[in-house]
Amino acid sequence: MLYSMSNKKKPLRHYRQAECDVIKIDIQCWVQGDVVLECVHMDLEPERE
Numbered sequence: 201m202l203y204s205m206s207n208k209k210k211p212l213r214h215y216r217q218a219e220c221d222v223i224k225i226d227i228q229c230w231v232q233g234d235v236v237l238e239c240v241h242m243d244l245e246p247e248r249e
Contacts, residue, residue, distance in 0.1 A: 225237075
């Protein structure tokens with residue numbers, strides 16, 4: 201799990217990893233360096249979020 205620390209003094213949220221699927225994304229361009237994708241799923245049951 202990767203974290204990005206901001207300059208603000210806000211508490212850092214930690215989410216445990218849920219079940220995941222491997223996906224392939226064709227971005228059709230050269231990428232140099234690290235790439236981080238953030239995916240958010242909003243469940244229909246807000247008490248679980």
